[in-house]
Amino acid sequence: MNYFLHLGIYACIYSIVAMSLNLAVGYCGLLTLAHAGYFAIGAYTYALVSVKLGWGFLPAVGLGMAIASVASLAVSMSAWRFKGDFFVMLSLAVQSLLFSLFYNWFKADADFGTWANLTNGPFGIAGIPKPNIFGLQFQTIGSIALLAAVLAIACGVICWLLVSSPWGRLLKAMRDDELVARGLGKNTRFVKMQVMAIACAMAALAGSIYAGYVSYIDPSAATLDESILFVCMILVGGVGNFKGPLVGAVLLIALPEVLRFVAIPDAIAANVRLGIYGLCLVAIAHFRQQGIAGEYRIE
């Protein structure tokens, strides 16, 4: 039972990431390779303020989301000048930047959480407390699963509301023809900033849940491989609607579990998983550009 709850929590976490990327990629056409960085911002923020300052879950998550939103400017400003292919590379630059931030803000002799050693570098931060909302402690796996599910559903509802609002219509118009939208007086650069801010904030939320559940965070959550996993998830699942990201998230969970049954040696399990994803990407590009269940074909 616990095994399924464990998978369920991960499914919720990745669904939130998938929905956030759906906004950025499926509605704005911004394929970003930096998302793991923002996931990690949420995780690290929650870790630091709950361990060092004793904050509860909600304020910690709020702070994480705020920081991620502001940091999303790095990606959205890249989108001003470049779209499509070059933007992907710029997001890669942001990714390298964020990763090196988490990896290098470290001093061996200082205690973590101080300005000299904010992230504890490669050692990571351990002993992160489980979520605590106004005194209600979410200790058991069942309660955390519930929390994760509620948050995932909340994100889904908010995304749905946004997409069906005039703002969502503006996104679709921008996606169809950005130059014409600008000619109608729409400040598309500002809108892209909003989209990235929301997407990065949601990624940070997912990161906080992850940190609260696993109780340990280190820079491996912010690597390029993680970003690539996220991107694969939504490209294979599909973007532009609501089914696609969910399919992608489920696939992301299911694949390693399936591999477990195929008795692949542990040392290369992660590599095989990523390799399969690479294969899926090539297959999608050739045969089904909208992904398994998506609506928007990559431009």
Added chain:
Amino acid sequence: MLQILANGIITGGIIAVMALAFTVVYLPTRIFYIALGGVYAIVPFLAWTGLQWGWAWYVAVAFALVIGVMLSLGCELLNHAWLEEKNASSGTHLVSSLGIYIIVVQAIAIIWGNETKVLRQGVDGVFNLAGVTLTQAQVGGAAIALLTIGSFYLWLQSTKLGLEFRALADNKNELALRGFSIQKLRLVAFGIAGLLSSIAALLVSWDVGFDPQGGLAALLLAVVASIIGGSQSFFGAVLGGILLGILRSQVVWFLSAQWSEAASFAILALFLVLRPQGLLGQKLRLESES
């Protein structure tokens, strides 16, 4: 001061070779060849294996270069050419290229493992020129980079195939209307890109070693270099590479090696604001005109 400059020019030269490799595919075909990072990653491993099997260094190098070029040609023949047939969008090409990159890198990790390796043991000999200290690897690297870039330019400007290639970058349709096979020229592009990136990979791995993850980082530097120098010309990529090398070595000196990523990004941001078309680039026509 001169030392930093010299270091910068030499690293810049190698970045320039990679930037040229990227541009050689991008300019004529508008394909964002991410899988080039995969070629970059696998070549040193091949050379290493050759050395492990007791081959002489030039045999191992030749082996690695040939496989690198073949891999690059394979990308075009088995992937991009197909997509082109179906009139795929550039985003689709990019996603497929990313997929191939991932497959190649994971294959490397499975076959050779994830740790960093080196191609040679021991300490390098050093030279002293006009007060500047250069290692043997640096001097060799600079010479080969120069030779490579120089040969490319000679080929581009004075041979028939080079002319066809320049024409391809200018106007693919008009070239096709003159009876020249675009298919063949694209293969030439991918082949040259494979060769150039293999050379760059070997130069870097000879100097500092290599690991499966290095490809995309090198490609990123190459793309930044081509943006800075002007992504509309071959020469722009080279100029951008050298400039990037110099600027990065300044940063590494004054801050530390850890901040070189941030430095690349900051330089790029500066250029995007001040001169988005790059140093040698020209004002772009509105992309909407069709």
Added chain:
Amino acid sequence: MNNIIVKQSTRTNTKMSETSSVLMRFYNLFIQYGAQKILDGVSGELCQGDFICLIGANGSGKTSFMNALAGYLEPNSGGIVLLDNADSKSFTFPRSLWQRLNIFDGFTPEFFATIGRIGKTWQGGRSFATLSILDNIVVATADQLGENPLWSLLMPKRVRRQELKQRRAAIAALVKFGLDGRENSSADKVSLGQGMRVAILRVLWTCARILLLDEPLAGLDAEGKAVVIALLQELKASGMTIVIVEHVFNLPHVLDLATAVWKLENGKLLVEDAAMVNAELRRSLDHSDRVWLEELAGDRGSITDIELDGGAVLSIVSPNGVEFGQPILEVQNLGVMRGNRQVLSNISFTLYAGQIAVLFAPNGYGKTSLLDAIAGLLPCSGRVLLNGKPIHRLSAWERVERGISLMRARDNIFPNLKVREMLWLSGVADPPDNIQPFLEKQVSALSGGEKQRVVLACTHGRSSILQMMDEPFGALDAIGVKEVREMIEFGGQKVYLIALPANISGEKT
């Protein structure tokens, strides 16, 4: 028109008024691409109620000029001033560093749209394809509360109210524009004429007071044109300021409405009188191409006219008394798609050696698409046979090997090569005398006329059995036209397929 469009002009006769308010001023605009000067010191002003026809040869910079006035293209130097009674906002080029960094006050299309109240329409309409017609209009509303994600979540009732109000107004406007009943159709399913009306209504919905229209009549049938022209008349009567670029065959319709004509020539702007230009135009549009065909036929040949789907005419000049053997070119049921739109469908014809076929079709018909598809540059459905053998599966260069040659109208040079190199690629061993002087120059540095000479010289490089030409007379003067006409041999071994612009058959100029 409904009162959403523009504040009613308080003056009764805008043309004669001494106190016309100036809405926009531009001075010394200079635009250069590489070695090519597009605009070379262009100055002028736009007053309220003006109806300007912007004319000039292909490639003369009309589109770049319009893009600059709409905020899309930054000139290399000069200035633009937007005026609004007391306020004025001026932009000088090149923009300084501080100006470029300042994200609020930039030279951007959205700023020109909101502050300058300038609206631009594009050729073909360019509606938002995944939105319905109604959404296309409503999305253009300015200052929507719902366009801020925060407010759309926190103030849903107010957003909803605003939205409903806009939708009702938009539906009413759509009725006035003759589009009732189509509100919920997806924008990519309507006809070209309807799409153009949607585009104009959309831009009016932003409360624009200056309209920059880029070939609004392109590709429309007679009925479509009539509707759009009536619309323009009403807009002019209500005091809207309009700058319109139109293809030479559609100009007479709009010149009747024009208050002035701006002519772009060699990078300079000349202001001319509309009536004079109109008269001159009507004189030159005397079917001179048709006369040429009749001269060519003389008494050695005869002309057959075939009507093609979509309003084009294929006039074939055939030599008399010749037994036709195997056809050189057979086109069967050709169809071409551009994106989601079917540009051509059901095109079939057969051509034999010695014939000259001229495709007379209006702008926007798809002449270029047809020639490109036969040459292999565009994918198509249907069959194409050359000398009896199917070539529609072959790549362009393979078709060239078999004897197809195409001279394109635009994008037909290698900008970064030298003239000598371009000629070499075309197989021209001996460059003609009139090109010798600039053999070593870079092609992009040539003037328009010199470029055309080079393009023409290139066609002599390869021998071919099917020579196609896309609007070959476009950028030429009288001597150039004569030269090209003399080049076309009638009754020989080749067959020619030439695309020329024309009015829709049956329409009189």
